[in-house]
Amino acid sequence: MKRIVFRVNAGQGIGIGHLVRCAVLARELIQQGHKCLLVLGAVEQELSAFVEGLDYISLNLVSPTYQDESHDAALFLSVANNFYADWVVVDDYYLGRDWELLIKAHGYQVLSIDDLCRPHECDILLDVRWRGDNTSLYYQDKLPSHCMALLGPEFVLLSEHYEQAVIHSQPAEQPFTLLVGLGGGGDIVTIRKLVANLEPLAKRNQIKIQVILGPLFDDSLTFIAECADTPWVEPLIGIKELYPHLKACDLYIGAAGGILYQLLALNKPALTFSTAENQVTPIEQLEDIGHFFHVDQWCEQDVACLPEFVDAVIRHNGRVQGLLNSSRFHLDGLGAQRVVKAMMGEFTPEEKVKHSAQCIELILSKHHSLRPVSDRDINHYLDSRNLAANAQNMINVQPIPRLAHYAWWFNTQRESYLLSKNGQACLYIWHQVRQVAQLHFLIGGWFVCDDDTGFQDALLALNWQLTHCDKKYSGIPWIAVIHRENKYVKLMNDYLGFETIDETHPYASAIGTVFADAHYSQFFFVTRTTKPDPQLHNIQVVAK
Numbered sequence: 001m002k003r004i005v006f007r008v009n010a011g012q013g014i015g016i017g018h019l020v021r022c023a024v025l026a027r028e029l030i031q032q033g034h035k036c037l038l039v040l041g042a043v044e045q046e047l048s049a050f051v052e053g054l055d056y057i058s059l060n061l062v063s064p065t066y067q068d069e070s071h072d073a074a075l076f077l078s079v080a081n082n083f084y085a086d087w088v089v090v091d092d093y094y095l096g097r098d099w100e101l102l103i104k105a106h107g108y109q110v111l112s113i114d115d116l117c118r119p120h121e122c123d124i125l126l127d128v129r130w131r132g133d134n135t136s137l138y139y140q141d142k143l144p145s146h147c148m149a150l151l152g153p154e155f156v157l158l159s160e161h162y163e164q165a166v167i168h169s170q171p172a173e174q175p176f177t178l179l180v181g182l183g184g185g186g187d188i189v190t191i192r193k194l195v196a197n198l199e200p201l202a203k204r205n206q207i208k209i210q211v212i213l214g215p216l217f218d219d220s221l222t223f224i225a226e227c228a229d230t231p232w233v234e235p236l237i238g239i240k241e242l243y244p245h246l247k248a249c250d251l252y253i254g255a256a257g258g259i260l261y262q263l264l265a266l267n268k269p270a271l272t273f274s275t276a277e278n279q280v281t282p283i284e285q286l287e288d289i290g291h292f293f294h295v296d297q298w299c300e301q302d303v304a305c306l307p308e309f310v311d312a313v314i315r316h317n318g319r320v321q322g323l324l325n326s327s328r329f330h331l332d333g334l335g336a337q338r339v340v341k342a343m344m345g346e347f348t349p350e351e352k353v354k355h356s357a358q359c360i361e362l363i364l365s366k367h368h369s370l371r372p373v374s375d376r377d378i379n380h381y382l383d384s385r386n387l388a389a390n391a392q393n394m395i396n397v398q399p400i401p402r403l404a405h406y407a408w409w410f411n412t413q414r415e416s417y418l419l420s421k422n423g424q425a426c427l428y429i430w431h432q433v434r435q436v437a438q439l440h441f442l443i444g445g446w447f448v449c450d451d452d453t454g455f456q457d458a459l460l461a462l463n464w465q466l467t468h469c470d471k472k473y474s475g476i477p478w479i480a481v482i483h484r485e486n487k488y489v490k491l492m493n494d495y496l497g498f499e500t501i502d503e504t505h506p507y508a509s510a511i512g513t514v515f516a517d518a519h520y521s522q523f524f525f526v527t528r529t530t531k532p533d534p535q536l537h538n539i540q541v542v543a544k
Helices: 017-031 045-051 069-083 097-104 188-205 218-227 241-247 259-265 282-287 300-315 316-325 337-343 374-385 404-409 457-473 487-495 508-514
Strands: 003-008 036-041 055-056 085-090 109-115 124-127 147-152 179-180 208-213 233-237 251-254 268-275 360-362 367-373 417-421 423-437 439-448 478-483 500-501 523-528 540-543
Touching: 003 017, 003 069, 017 036, 017 045, 017 085, 017 109, 017 337, 036 069, 069 097, 085 097, 097 109, 097 188, 109 337, 124 337, 124 478, 147 337, 179 188, 179 241, 188 208, 188 218, 188 233, 188 300, 208 218, 218 233, 241 259, 251 259, 251 300, 259 268, 282 374, 300 316, 316 374, 367 457, 374 404, 374 417, 374 423, 417 457, 423 457, 423 508, 439 457, 439 508, 457 487, 478 487, 478 508, 487 523, 508 523
Parallel strands: 003 036, 003 085, 036 055, 085 109, 109 124, 124 147, 179 208, 179 251, 208 233, 251 268, 439 478
Antiparallel strands: 360 367, 360 540, 367 417, 417 423, 423 439, 478 523, 500 523
């Protein structure tokens, strides 16, 4: 049997995430026959439920956020020595390498839980954040040579409920359930805005909105009173275990953080936003773990787009589930067991589960390939479109907000493709059939993924598109607008057989309808009815 002392803080300004994950690890250690003690800077009454059944004490620090590390270490060591500890577990952004050195000097083994990529003096470093294929390199030269680094989602500390959790679909008669939360604390004003924007949709479609009111929320009672006559809004108060509510929900909306891993372990979709600097994560890293809907900078426009987004998720649930299933990792709920094995010297690294979906690629040249866009491209598509090099030539030059894009994505009728050059994303190209006054027209466009895309790259993709559409949509004319300052694209379209027309042309009114914000004084109106040589390309189809 080993004796383990935890040093962790929780409360106003800190949240409860550190305490929750330490409690999970402590319970796993106790279940395996070890003795644990949690040492907190202070214990607020609202947090007592989260340490129920565990031994804990308070150092009675008035301002744990600005504590002195040497003073804290001295207070902590007096507890650890009396407990005859073998291991010390520290989980606190305000306690770092200096604190660990003082603890190590007394002969203790130290496990540090962190996600700030800072230097440590510990025996085991636990950081569950996925940072792409270079995750293992993020602590290079920041740890002592003997330290074991446990990095990545397979070490996520989840309660025993998530171990090999069996996921069941909701009964058909159950209403679609939204779960809204901001963590242990948060701004009740934000909660009010979220709920107010969702209420009309919930009332119309009989959607249930459950709101998690964490123990550190201010003015919860007022919000509860406001919801008394609103049957589709259900405040959740005094919840210490979210598992049953996460399992029962259909979509989570709220703050990013540890809850994201709980949702992914249950295969539940989520729309998250950052409420703290450490929650800001590159979207491609979130995509690797199966999370595709995330907004770093939450704004009023995003809140206004919520109903449309939720409606799209409801109507396209199969596609949303497909994104969840595309994760590179399977969160099996055994992370705490792996960490305990590491502490006891019994851990053997396990191979990560990776998935590689097949897709069809068209070989256009020795260096170029083209494939249909999939839902996994949802964020890269937007980030590329919003590049300054693209936006300046668009009818709408303003960046498209991420949440508005999510809602649009699942409803668009576009056929989109991604051109790659030497294996690197090069440009997106798209087309769509539109009907105007009983007539059908083809519209389309393209935008680059980086500034290195050249004239020949775009020309190759456009040639393929025209050949493809001439076969698939025979006899349907193209209509388009080109900014009068964009000589580059005008020259390319002239070469490809597009004809500039004036406002008296029969198709001019259709162009004005489809591209309503493109005024003739600023844009060329163009159309194309001729077909290029169908033998222009020798295209090979391969699976990759």
